[in-house]
Amino acid sequence: MASAVAHAHDVHTHEEHHEHHHETFLTKYVFSTDHKTIAKQFLVTGILWAFVGGLLSILFRLKLGFPEMDYTWLKPLLGKWVTGEAGQGQLDPEFYLALVTMHGTIMVFFVLTAGLSGTFSNFLIPLQIGARDMASGFLNMLSYWFFFASSVIMAASFFLDGGPAAGGWVVYPPLSALPQALKGSGSGMTYWLVSMTLFIISSLLGGINYITTVINLRTKGMTFSRLPLTIWAFFVTAIIGLLSFPVLFSAALLLVFDRSLGTSFYLSDIYVAGQALDHTGGSAILYQHLFWFLGHPEVYIVLLPALGITSEIIATNARKPIFGYKAMVGSILFIGILSFIVWAHHMFVTGMDPFLGSIFMFLTLIIAVPSAVKAFNYITTLWRGNIRYTPAMLFSIGLVSLFISGGVTGIILGNNALDIYLHDTYYVVAHFHLVMGSASFFGMMAGVYHWFPKMFGRMMDEKLGYIHFWLTFIGVYLVFFPMHFIGIAGFPRRYYEFSAYAAFRDEVYLNLNQFISVAAVITFGAQLIFGFNFFYSMWRGRKATQNPWNSNTLEWTAPLEPGHGNWPGQIPFVYRWAYDYSKPNAEKDGFTDFIPQNVPYSMTPHSNLPHENEMIALEKEEMLPHDTTLELAELAKKKEVTA
Amino acid sequence: MNGLLLTSIAVLVLVMFFIVFRMSNLVSILRTKSKKGEEIDVSTNNFHAYLFLLLPLAGTIWAFWYGIKHSGLWWQPDAAIHGAEYDWLSKIAHVIIILMFLVTNAALFYFAYKYRYKRNHKATFYPDNMKLEVVWTIVPAIILAVLVFTGWNLWRKVTKDAPENAIQIEVVGKQFNWIARYPGKDGKFGGYNFRYTDDVNELGLDFTDKNVNDDFQATELVLVKGKPVQLKIRARDVIHSVSLPHFRQKMDAVPGQPTTMWFIPTKTTQEMREELKSNPEYLKPDPSTTKGDPKDMKARWETFDYEIVCQEICGRGHFSMRMRVIVLDEKEYEAWVAKQEPFVVKNKEYVSEAIKRQTKMKQASGQALVENTSMSN
Ligand code: HEM
Ligand SMILES: [Cu+2]
Ligand SMILES: [Cu+2]
Numbered sequence A: 001m002a003s004a005v006a007h008a009h010d011v012h013t014h015e016e017h018h019e020h021h022h023e024t025f026l027t028k029y030v031f032s033t034d035h036k037t038i039a040k041q042f043l044v045t046g047i048l049w050a051f052v053g054g055l056l057s058i059l060f061r062l063k064l065g066f067p068e069m070d071y072t073w074l075k076p077l078l079g080k081w082v083t084g085e086a087g088q089g090q091l092d093p094e095f096y097l098a099l100v101t102m103h104g105t106i107m108v109f110f111v112l113t114a115g116l117s118g119t120f121s122n123f124l125i126p127l128q129i130g131a132r133d134m135a136s137g138f139l140n141m142l143s144y145w146f147f148f149a150s151s152v153i154m155a156a157s158f159f160l161d162g163g164p165a166a167g168g169w170v171v172y173p174p175l176s177a178l179p180q181a182l183k184g185s186g187s188g189m190t191y192w193l194v195s196m197t198l199f200i201i202s203s204l205l206g207g208i209n210y211i212t213t214v215i216n217l218r219t220k221g222m223t224f225s226r227l228p229l230t231i232w233a234f235f236v237t238a239i240i241g242l243l244s245f246p247v248l249f250s251a252a253l254l255l256v257f258d259r260s261l262g263t264s265f266y267l268s269d270i271y272v273a274g275q276a277l278d279h280t281g282g283s284a285i286l287y288q289h290l291f292w293f294l295g296h297p298e299v300y301i302v303l304l305p306a307l308g309i310t311s312e313i314i315a316t317n318a319r320k321p322i323f324g325y326k327a328m329v330g331s332i333l334f335i336g337i338l339s340f341i342v343w344a345h346h347m348f349v350t351g352m353d354p355f356l357g358s359i360f361m362f363l364t365l366i367i368a369v370p371s372a373v374k375a376f377n378y379i380t381t382l383w384r385g386n387i388r389y390t391p392a393m394l395f396s397i398g399l400v401s402l403f404i405s406g407g408v409t410g411i412i413l414g415n416n417a418l419d420i421y422l423h424d425t426y427y428v429v430a431h432f433h434l435v436m437g438s439a440s441f442f443g444m445m446a447g448v449y450h451w452f453p454k455m456f457g458r459m460m461d462e463k464l465g466y467i468h469f470w471l472t473f474i475g476v477y478l479v480f481f482p483m484h485f486i487g488i489a490g491f492p493r494r495y496y497e498f499s500a501y502a503a504f505r506d507e508v509y510l511n512l513n514q515f516i517s518v519a520a521v522i523t524f525g526a527q528l529i530f531g532f533n534f535f536y537s538m539w540r541g542r543k544a545t546q547n548p549w550n551s552n553t554l555e556w557t558a559p560l561e562p563g564h565g566n567w568p569g570q571i572p573f574v575y576r577w578a579y580d581y582s583k584p585n586a587e588k589d590g591f592t593d594f595i596p597q598n599v600p601y602s603m604t605p606h607s608n609l610p611h612e613n614e615m616i617a618l619e620k621e622e623m624l625p626h627d628t629t630l631e632l633a634e635l636a637k638k639k640e641v642t643a
Numbered sequence B: 001m002n003g004l005l006l007t008s009i010a011v012l013v014l015v016m017f018f019i020v021f022r023m024s025n026l027v028s029i030l031r032t033k034s035k036k037g038e039e040i041d042v043s044t045n046n047f048h049a050y051l052f053l054l055l056p057l058a059g060t061i062w063a064f065w066y067g068i069k070h071s072g073l074w075w076q077p078d079a080a081i082h083g084a085e086y087d088w089l090s091k092i093a094h095v096i097i098i099l100m101f102l103v104t105n106a107a108l109f110y111f112a113y114k115y116r117y118k119r120n121h122k123a124t125f126y127p128d129n130m131k132l133e134v135v136w137t138i139v140p141a142i143i144l145a146v147l148v149f150t151g152w153n154l155w156r157k158v159t160k161d162a163p164e165n166a167i168q169i170e171v172v173g174k175q176f177n178w179i180a181r182y183p184g185k186d187g188k189f190g191g192y193n194f195r196y197t198d199d200v201n202e203l204g205l206d207f208t209d210k211n212v213n214d215d216f217q218a219t220e221l222v223l224v225k226g227k228p229v230q231l232k233i234r235a236r237d238v239i240h241s242v243s244l245p246h247f248r249q250k251m252d253a254v255p256g257q258p259t260t261m262w263f264i265p266t267k268t269t270q271e272m273r274e275e276l277k278s279n280p281e282y283l284k285p286d287p288s289t290t291k292g293d294p295k296d297m298k299a300r301w302e303t304f305d306y307e308i309v310c311q312e313i314c315g316r317g318h319f320s321m322r323m324r325v326i327v328l329d330e331k332e333y334e335a336w337v338a339k340q341e342p343f344v345v346k347n348k349e350y351v352s353e354a355i356k357r358q359t360k361m362k363q364a365s366g367q368a369l370v371e372n373t374s375m376s377n
Helices: A002-019 A025-030 A035-065 A072-081 A093-129 A137-159 A187-216 A229-260 A284-318 A325-338 A354-382 A391-413 A416-422 A426-456 A462-480 A482-488 A507-540 A610-622 A630-642 B002-034 B045-069 B081-114 B130-159 B210-214 B269-276 B330-339 B348-369
Strands: B167-174 B177-182 B216-218 B221-224 B229-235 B240-244 B249-253 B259-263 B306-310 B322-328
Touching: A035 A093, A035 A137, A035 A426, A035 A507, A093 A137, A093 A187, A093 A229, A093 A284, A093 A426, A137 A187, A187 A229, A229 A284, A229 A325, A284 A325, A284 A354, A284 A391, A284 A426, A325 A354, A354 A391, A354 A416, A354 B081, A354 B130, A391 A416, A391 A426, A391 A462, A391 B045, A391 B081, A416 B081, A416 B130, A416 B249, A426 A462, A426 A482, A426 A507, A462 A482, A462 A507, A462 B045, A482 A507, B045 B081, B081 B130, B167 B221, B167 B240, B167 B249, B177 B221, B177 B322, B221 B330, B229 B240, B229 B249, B249 B259, B269 B322, B322 B330
Parallel strands: B167 B229, B221 B322
Antiparallel strands: B167 B177, B177 B216, B229 B259, B240 B249, B240 B306, B306 B322
């Protein structure tokens, strides 16, 4: 059935292709419906946002590391947010909160959701499942432009008089609902809400497309059990997003009502700025339930694509099949389901019923099991491999390490008794920056280095990639590991300064904070190398070959720079899973250490496993008559023999 | 000064990279000519493999050394009945996760080193192993189950209802300070209504309620050693959070949705200061006292205080929303209470005006709108 659809689509885009022969600049690069172009748009926008988000963090890290620093030199950049006379310029405390808030929002949503999932789901789904494009190119284009509009509005909020939203990335009401309580809760918050609404629409449009495409447009032979793990990850991510983003939308909508229509969904019994407000009967906690119902799945929306990318890269570069493919798929699905029923672990100390707290502790700790399984499987994939360190591989191994190091502290935080002390301290900051922030960021970088040749037909410079990796890897550990120490000492998040408290006045804490800040500056500096490498290589990089990493997945069978439609001729068929690396006896079949997915078992009699030999009969019946891509497979083989 | 330092570091780093890039470019041009056909550059492979072995090792050693060197500094000194159990559980759990962290990271980096690329070597085709998978699903599950149950035990103790004899204190958060209210001799809090709030009557007390008459307010939270205390927590404007790190307790203050928390302090402030004298970290000077006259310099144990830390972002002054907490012994506490004057006594004139206002408000808008929140005791 699925392949019938694929064929129908096939023909369809072919016809379309003829009509649209003269693409203008506008249709080719701006309002493009080609999934590859859209992916690049997401990527470039995501990278730009990452630099903005990073810069914001440097600004507030300077304050934390050097509390007495003179901010006057930043006045040209920050304007009125630096107060005090020259020589003793101070960062405005509310602007500090705005910086923290925008940093979180930008990184979580714009960089690690749109920039990561948007880029790689778009780029890889059609190419790896063997489709000409997304199910709906038009909706896909809209998805990007909604994201773009959302970005513009969020960026514009920096220039508002009251500054951007400042209530933390979770924007809990009443703080976010009352401009009297916080400047950023005025028009800054309105912009935030509008921007996020557009962002949610963008995510939903993208998600619907990813799901339909994976279900309907797989090429012949690409069964679910042969999907590369990247696609599994993108697929489950899109489903999670589709189910949880609408809840964020309703949370935001009710907040809009409270803010502008005088309703009382979240507000009750409030006396602020010398005035008792009329709101009664609302529940501030309701918002938190709604927010975290998205918020927790969101952390997996951010992480799963990175894990998928890593699976692919680790298998390719260890020259080994990913260990426990079925367990990997199983844990992705299990994590996907569980991620919906643990949200209240962010709310253990909101006064919730202690019994409910117990339930959420059990559910939360169950989710650690599939996470652990994934980590073990990555490690075993390296075991007895033949590991080539491309920059992508380095970042993937870095990801696994960060995922473990940040994941284990989840076990502490999920334990509600222990969480009482640690909640909203830097311990939590350390936890999620390692497990989510850094791990996903590493996944994104790995993906960029790995698929850059497919995107731009050129290679990124490896040496710069190596330097970028090592500085970043060392850097993030130096930044986030010491945060465990000050977190255990009880340091609260979102604090402008700690000097008011006797508990936090010790030179060791000060030194640690200073250390972290310096490490952050250097780590940020290292990203400039990446920025340079990325844009430089786009135009001046070494020309890539068609399959530079000797990889099995379908995208590498497409031409070096595929046009709209991806494969000039017929779409390749798929006969095997994506992980036939270093298969025993492959040499006897004329292959080196990899057998691409489009090579039929009938061509590899020596290396087939017993049950694979049985598949040959099926291949003969169903597939071979149609398949002109065998030539492609044959080509791949010859190339290997000469190499 | 620091800005200058940082900028120069950044510039230096950038210059370094640029040079490395230029050099490596030249080198790679030379190399690609000599080694045509080899697509993936594996010339630096060993370098990365060794780094994967060395750097994590160095980092781990450093972290352990640093953590142990300042071990007197990490957990805030504990002064609650549950504190000892909390600290014990926390330590066990941390030992377990540190072991997990070490073993898995060690395996990862060791394999990364050991199985680095070798020419003419072929990886082992090893797609799965059911037994292994089952083992490493079940083992973590068991470890987690043990942790969950010990945690659950403690959670239930901490969150169960406060003992009958607990001292009750109302703690109210507002931008940007805390106010405490004690029920006075009758042991009963007077009711309140947020609509009665103003600059003087900060807690919106209802003066038509007789129970209010002996309630007194304080800007410091005074507790009794050895006696359970229950805090009745509310917020006036936005969400705040009453965090008491030394008592291993924390509870959000939510407008319109009062919460409670209880614990038992085990050491008076004075006792804690004495005890901290034996912790070398607390013999160092408090940095906030080192700027002025050397005579005023104080050691950290001297300036030690229990405190409420606001732990939920609440606006501009969030970072300084502190309340001092003082633990006294029973006698000292009695003496302190005896000295406190009820709000009604302190503000006689204001209260007589306020009673009129409040009565009028009640009549004007009917019971429904001005429903008092009476405090159950
Ligand atoms: C091993 C499994 C994990 C457990 C048991 C766990 C548990 C927790 C708990 C209980 C909290 C709340 C802490 C607090 O605020 O007091 C938390 C926070 C967080 N976790 Fe995890 N976690 C796990 C894995 C992950 C993963 C894989 C990610 C991301 C991909 C993640 C991302 C986050 C984030 C973003 C927060 C903080 C949100 C905020 O307060 O701003 N966690 N985690
Ligand atoms: Cu969560
Ligand atoms: Cu606060």
